[in-house]
Amino acid sequence: MEKLIFCLMLCACNLAIAQNSEATQDLVQLKLLAEDFLKQQTLSYPGLIDISTTQIDRRLKLPACDNPRPFLPSGSRIVGKVNVGIRCTTPKPWSIYLAAQIKVSGDYYVTAKQISQGQAILPTDILKVSGELSTLPAGAITNPEQVVGKSLSNSLASGSIVRLDAIKTTPIIQQGQSVKIISAGPGFQVTTDGVALNSAHEGQVARAKTISGQVLSGVAKLAGSIEINY
Template identity: 45%
Template sequence: MKNWLISTFLTLTLLGVSAIANGQNQSIQEDVQRLTIEVENFLKEQSQGLKDPYVIEVKPIDPRLKLTPCSDLKSFLPAGAKVWGKVTVGLRCSAPKGWVIYVAAQVRVYAEYFVSKNPLNAGQTLSEEDLLKIRGEISNQPMGTITDKQQAIGKTMLATHPAGVTLRHDLFKSVPVILQGQSIKVISQGPGFRVSNDAIAIQQAIEGQLIRAKTLSGQFVSGIARSGGFIEVQ
């Protein structure tokens, strides 16, 4: 009888420990899921200005992470990070205990862009016959990829360019309308609203080129460069 009681006690104890462990693991897993959702929502907010379809993939977060539950969680992009393609998103907890982690993700954007239909020569002025329209993932293309044929027609090539290769704004002889470090306006507009914010250009751009800027609040935005020192976010 005594042995049976001891055996029963040990069994119940082990079951209790197992239940606690499973509960802890479930709690950790729920935290990881919450962090994943936070990153995905943040990237959706950053992609609001896109008119083209996009897909967000957040890389799995190590479920073994034992992070203090956070009541003040904020997402951010590291300095110089991009919003499209392979990206890294930071998660910063301020309370009750501070910690920071970085999560890998990928934002695939699908749109139309242009490549050279024929080999191009330095000094050649482009016509519509020199362009070939492609529809595919534009987020893995170089910055400044041509997305409107009017951005290339009539432009002069700076150097030779092979056939079938993406056309970019920096391949042409052009005068930038926005310079790197310049104070600019970010115009966000949509049905029934138009908002203007001050920002600093991260790069130089010509008319119609996609450009990134940093607002005074520290947020990174992408938009189309326009003459007059502003970028347009649809």
């Protein structure tokens, strides 16, 4: 009986040692992995990028992973406050999430004075200012070439952030203008003259009537043409 008890105690001791010696994941490595992943995701952003992630609770014991892979939850916007996940599949599956803060600092443009609807924007009408781009509304202008020479679709007060959706765009095809209708398919291309029945921007659907009276629909292209692919 004493030998049996001794064996059981020895087995339990060995089991405890094995459990305690099981390799655990380096949490600092995971933090660095998440930050490097976010840096790669923001390479195309203008300005200076500052990325910080929260510390992982040191009490967390994760089995060592052969190849931890970072990811972003579906629909995530990679700016401001975000969550980045890290997933493991082998040898034991697990996943965790880290809170991160992404700040983008750079130049953007505001109006130097009030600009009326339809007025063409001059270089002196806008001012360059610096700030955190991640807090700006979508479409904020970061390059003056995006707006200089173009007109506004609505009036802007002095000091307003200039946005792309405030710029009035001109359709590349105007209703009533003469157009070229290009019908193309495998091994053929036919060009027909016609008259546009609606105005359309590049990539939008445009309708036109041919000289014979046939009405065709296609995609508006530059140089006032309508392309139909078969």
